[in-house]
Amino acid sequence: MTRFFPAFLFLALFTLSLGLAGSIAQAQQATSASLEHSAEPHASAFSAALKANAAHIIKGSVKTAQSVIDAIQETGSPAADMFLDLWQNKDVWYRKKDKALFTVKKKDSKTYTLFDPESGDPVGTASKKEIKQIKPNSGVRAMVGAALVANQLVSEDVELRKASLDSLARDPKPSHLLPLRRAVSRETDEGLKRSMIRLERLLTTQYDKDEKARVAAIRSFASDLGLDVRARLNPILASRIVVEKTEREDEGTARRVYAGSDEHLSVTQAYDMLVAKGWASADISPDQKYDTLVANIKDGQVGGLPVASLNEPEARHTAYKALVEAGLAPHDPSDEEVAAAVANAAFYAVYDEPSEAVIKATQETLASIETRVSLSEFADLFLDGLSLASIFFLAAIGLAITFGVMGVINMAHGEFIMMGAYTGYLVQQYITNYTLSIIVAIPAAFVVTFAAGVALERLVIRHLYHRPLETLLATFGVSIALQQLAKNIFGTQARPLTSPEWLDGALVINDVISISWIRVAIFALSLIFFAMLWFILNRTRLGLETRAVTQNPRMAASMGINPNKINMLTFGLGSGIAGIAGVAIGLFAKVTSELGSDYIVQSFMTVVVGGVGNIWGTLAGAAMIGFLQKGIEWFNPSNTLAAQTFMIIFIIIFIQFRPRGIIALKGRAAGD
Known part of the structure; x- marks a missing residue:
């Protein structure tokens, strides 16, 4: 037994040294991985966010879109806004087998090159059957757009904030109102802040749910001659013309129009509305009269008059009147009957805007603007x-x-x-x-x-x-x-x-x-x-x-x-x-x-x-x-x-x- 003791001791020490070496190697690998993770915090966080929310990104539901957007933006990665922009513009694809997200570029007729959404580096290729384009609906795209605007409006770069505000002013949406209000409270540049406040009031006139806030915003523009103001206020007074048998008692959300006097309603249009309602007989055109006369020719006569005598308009009128009295033709209303029917009806331009207070404020503000x-x-x-x-x-x-x-x-x-x-x-x-x-x-x-x-x-x-x-x-x-x-x-x-x-341009007062x-x-x-x-x-x-x-x-x-x-x-x-x-x-x-x-x-x-x-x-x-x-x-x-x-x-x-x-x-x- 003692002869083998040195051998056992050697084997034990050898085994222990191998274990220590393995532990050191694992520790070094863990340390290295930890260092790599700390060196690229955004990359891993961004990738993890995409992987965790891939299913929601692919499905593109309005219910889950906001949480996905928040998760991506919270990573703080420079690629976050870039990815959201790609998602909004339908430039994100996914691989079917593992739901991994990529941007792609067509390599040839059958093959696409895959790019990492964060680094933009190529990471492989795939056939058209292996990948599929993500197509978010309009609701998701609107939410993404609002998030991008909100992020850019509070950027550290003042030029980016100005560019974002200009872009928002060109194509504002209801979803931009809340981010804009948040940006106003954080803006430090006085000139840019005034522009933000003005745009916020413009969007409030149309998109705010609070009636009092809309009225206050509308009235604040009473002395503003900007074309964008009139472009925002005029649609509030958009209306459609309707006809009623009696006059309205409450005309707060509608205004009375008179056929022939209003440029939007002629007597002919008004009478056609009565015909469509079934409140008047249709006006018969000359061609319809001619066809009716031809259809009622019997034994060389129409309405008791020889066909040969119908060359004159008066004779055709007499023949057609006889057919009407005989119940063989529809009644053709005279000009006097048309005028009387139109005069006995009430025509109104009904505003699309349901709030009477908003309509009144808009009318008064536009009147003040027109005077100025x-x-x-x-x-x-x-x-x-x-x-x-x-x-x-x-x-x-x-x-x-x-x-x-x-x-x-x-x-x-x-x-x-x-x-x-x-x-x-x-x-x-x-x-x-x-x-x-x-x-x-x-x-x-x-x-x-x-x-x-x-x-x-x-x-x-x-x-x-x-x-x-x-x-x-x-x-x-x-x-x-x-x-x-x-x-x-x-x-x-x-x-x-x-x-x-220094003589270029113009002195612009308003x-x-x-x-x-x-x-x-x-x-x-x-x-x-x-x-x-x-x-x-x-x-x-x-x-x-x-x-x-x-x-x-x-x-x-x-x-x-x-x-x-x-x-x-x-x-x-x-x-x-x-x-x-x-x-x-x-x-x-x-x-x-x-x-x-x-x-x-x-x-x-x-x-x-x-x-x-x-x-x-x-x-x-x-x-x-x-x-x-x-x-x-x-x-x-x-x-x-x-x-x-x-x-x-x-x-x-x-x-x-x-x-x-x-x-x-x-x-x-x-x-x-």
Whole structure:
């Protein structure tokens, strides 16, 4: 026995060492698995959630969908929202044998590649028979969508919250109301919070179950002119027309309509409703009468009349009436009978909305909005007229000075406007900074057109003083020549005169009132030029001499003033201002050789109506013509030419009663 003891001891120690080694290996494996689990907590939790809820995901019941959604989102995995989005869009599949969930991509005609829903890595392939697409119903998809919205609305990323709110606003659903309210209480960005609150009130108007909450939300929009508000409130007043034999006692959820007076109910439609109810006999069409007459021909007669005599409508009517009296044809109600039947019935537009309080609040709110919209449309029309008046003022002020001082009808004034616009275009070819280019273009256009005006006065006009017809023809010829010269240099294609970025867009006051920043800038420029010209004419020596020549050129000459020099400088000044107007107009109009011709008629009308030679008169004339044209266009916005025609007719009539204009100027300009 003692001989074998060492051997037993060796075997025992060997067995013990093997056991210890196995235990250590198992411990290392467990530790390794534990470390792996702690390194990827989301992956295992997400996978476990999918596996535990696979049956409910595949079945897609509304009863279990919310618990599945909560379980997936509680994992905190970045893949949770991605999976919910795939589930909502029917992009999740399952393997039939083990109910495992995948996303798939077609590999060939018979094989699909399977992808892990969390990592997106390929995990194998399967045939079409082995897998099946999960198609959740609309109710489940709505719940998933609401969950996604709720999650995104409380995201840490403010841009994601904004994008989610914009997406919700485009396609809101009743299920979005509760998540939106929760998000409002947690929102920290003030601007975004105001948007959330407004959208929450919009959804409340339609989807809230509490009548008082809906009424309060509806009334809160009484001063809101947003199109989305009207888009939400108008469907609340959706109605269907019904007919009743007697008048309703309670009309809270319906309104009385009258056939023929209401645009939604004609007399014919109303009578058809009575026929459908069985309360009136059907109206017989001419074709039905004809078929009845043919069917009742006997021995060459119908209703006691020979067939040959039925060529006339009156004879056919008599024959048909005889058939009715004989009981062989249905009665055809006369127009008087139709009108009487309709008048004796009560027609109502019954609202789809069952709550009388909600209907009343909606009607009052929409009425308040419509009143404000009308006022805003008037204000918008006023701003459009003011903008157009400022453009006409800029275009005409130079002409007013030259015409008032010199009595010259300058038909080439529009071409100075065109030259100013082209000067701005050329400046922008060398100065790419648009703000700086406009700053440079304004004085450059003034210099160019001032020089052109002086040249025109010295070379042509000074030889034609006191000969208005020859002056008109000569400047008209110059106008044509300048247009052709511009075509030869720049071509017939419109050239761009680009405005600075800070002039892009519009000044938006509300959803009805807006005006482009370019128009605002032109209005400001008009005020600046008005003030500048007033100062020049009333506070400088040039202005004093100009007014002296305007009032009495001979007396001015006797006082040492050179009328020829004043005429030259005045004509150059008027032409230079036209060039600046060309830069301003070119920012929003097409710069072509015909640019000036589009404004020459309005410029002359502005000068004549306002009173020649007077900047206050020019201002009044520009305002009158601008507002008048916009007012006429408001009645017929699709026909601008008709508006201009009516405006010219009005001005002709106006001049008959006030030939010297709104503000007449004494002196040569007035014809004294």
